Amino acid sequence: MQRQLPRHANSRPARSRFGGDGLRAWGFLLPALCWTLAFFVLPLAIMAVYSLWQRVGYKVVTDISVQNYTAFFEKSFLYESLINSLEVTVMVTLISILLAYPLAYILAEKVPPRWQRIALILAILPFWTSYVVRSYSWILVLSEGGILSNFLLDIGLTSEPVSFANSRGATVIGFVHFFVMLLTLTIFANLVQLPKNYRRAAADLGAGPIRTFIHIILPLTLPGIMVGAFLTFVLCIGDYITPAILGGKRELLLPQTIMLQIERRSDFPTASALAMILMAVVSVVYAACARWLKLDRM
Amino acid sequence: MAMRNIPALIYSLAIYGFIYLPVAVLVLFSFQESRVPIPPFNGPSLKWYAALMADTRVTDALLNSVIVAFASSAVSVVLGFLAAYALARHKVRFGGVLQALLTAPLTVSYLIIAMGLLITFNNLGIPKSLLTIGIGHVVINMPLCFAIIFSQMGAHQANMERAARDLGAAEWQVILMVSVPLLWPALFAAFFLSVTFSWDEFIIAFLVSRFDVTLPVEIWSMLRTGLNPKTNAVGSFVFLVSVVVVLAADLILFRKKKA
């Protein structure tokens, strides 16, 4: 990660008159560092140890073994929840990019600058309702007898009430709703930073609007897409609320399976092992997108 | 809005419609008269708002959310700022590794952070409370504050700080009277974002709390204890308050930029 952080080339380190520069810097660093070590690194380490223990009956046994991990591959309902999670997350990420890109493009290119800020604020405002409430609102929209079903009946598209709630589709809609906004922001931020003369140069060289877009604009906005897509991936694959409220337990996603272990059995060893697997998946994805991500520049 | 072409306008309206649909339904049916918040609409009635205001569990949770959001964001900004100052202005060994460590929580799911904290607190015998929720929220927000502030620490401020130092200012004076005022927009943005994330965070608050819960957790338990438009009312209320806050914050920032 450190390779992507900007070099503060011009900000020469301050030389303290006493020469105790390093020491003083550590003084400033220490609070944040201790916090991270105590409440982030240590918990992860404890969890890693827990994942090697086992829950037997109503007790935790502290024998070291990898059986929680082997169980993951042996018990179909465990690994299937990872597969479900991956399918949902990939679907959500792709749909959100496809929906968000045109909107970001329109906002950046077709809307006069003085309206842009208002348009963006308008896009963000609905996300200030609590996100538990947002998922719940989608039930009211999607369920049989809900708004959507009534609307379709009214315009005659269907003669029977229809339901979209309690399904994977509902979970995906709930997720896409949030991530379209997020991706619009990251792509928009990227688009407005592009110098206008790139496009003119391309046009001067005889490229049509489509070729300009594919060969110039799209590659240049890849960082914006990737940052948004990565955030979408991390937030989506680790979210419990949206599938819990909208999915109707027709299937289980990985966070639901993890919470089942905690809530119904107090089986922290298995839950820890599943969390480690989730973390490994996210790390792989992070490594794959790392070159586009500049977390310090969000 | 002066749009140049019709398809773009239609597309934007469609997406905005999608974004606003659930919120509109939420607000509309908060005024529902009967117990089930789906069509047909038979309001308007304010009875669910009255029920909301009479429910001390909700009002307590609202207050808790405000306390946790502001306290944890303040801690996050201070710690993030100090760390950014150290790494941007001083030569520190293993600086790159430290940056990576400080921003690492950004790549880890909240659920995992929440579980880790839960197991840790259980093992240490630390009782679950607002404090433990706050600790968790600093874990997720400090990296963000650090990253935002660090990216804004440019050469311009460094020169000013050096000038102040040359004029005999002590380090704390440099920080308080030069760095902080210069970095004000970044600090404010970091604080504002932290408050937002803390305000809306569910899973950490859910797992490491007991009776003193934050609003999202209270709403979740309302959902689990009965379907009625009271949930709509609380959601609409939060939305209204948030809109006011966001617009106010935007006005402050926007005026500053113009000035």
Next chain:
Amino acid sequence: MKNSRILRTLSTALRRAAYGLPLAMTLTATSGQAADELNALVWCDHTDPALIQPFEEKFGVKVNLKEYEGTGAALAIIEQSQPGDWDVLVLDGVDVPRVAETGLLAELPQDQMPLDDVFDAVQMRDMTFKDGKMYAIMEKFGYNVISYNKEKVDPADMRDLSMLWSDKYKGRIAVYDYYIPLMDLVALKMGVKPSDITADILPEMKKELFKLKENSVMVGDVVASSTALAVGEADILVGGGEWAVSVLSAEQPELDWVLPEQGGMLWSQALAVFDSSEKKDLAVEFVKYIMSPEGQARLATSSCFWGMPANAKARDALTEQQRTALRWDEQEGFLANSHRYFIPDADLDGQMLDTWTEFLQH
């Protein structure tokens, strides 16, 4: 174990460090329990302000409530707490022995409990008493059977459990997400008494569950599943009963429930006091309040779900309409044709949970 020793050393060191922080000290002190508070681990029906507020006002105390579903979840929460954290526990009647055995529960003063007023059939002395000592009192009961919308399905069909497995109601069924009563119902459908469930019949049961899953539109907890019925997502709720529909009886009279011919499952909830409670007297007062006719009527008609009060004297505190919705006068026949929840041992319990999770994932 070497690893656990390292962990312990680390944790002691960190705890000392954490407690050294004055900030931590003040905040934990203020967020700790005040003298006039009672902490109760309950089912969601106890969170209704209409039930709790009269007690709070009478004794000038605050009742802190945390709701859960399923005894496993309660034990998980207790395990994650410190002794003294909890004062009152609401739990499944049939789980009292298992919890009492761990020494978690305090003995209740029998002379102060209205035991004589509790319906004979739901006293369950074999569960609440151990060696002549009383550890819990039954407060509320009802049935996990079939709730349905009588405008959408044929009520006659609902008297036969196996209809749920036929194609007739495919895509019209919601399932209550609690593995014990639901797997018991499946056993009844298979012609097996719930108390005869063994690991051997789990594979067969799994097939039945998978078939049921293919017929259903959703699986959900108390509120999600009854909501599905109320908003028309589903027309039938397996595992439902008065608890899922009575609360809406005034507004949606088309929702009904029935005990099928194969029999139904009797759910019962009991009230107990924690042995580690530092406020046993107040906790006992709370139990007495809940068991009083007024408390019982409020509990029976609580906003989360309704159910029969265990205390027969609650009859006069309920309205005619409420008694009808609860089917007060038909209880004798219902009780005769219903079974108690089956209580598996820890090993079988784990296997049943695995089967249930597979059902959710199917």
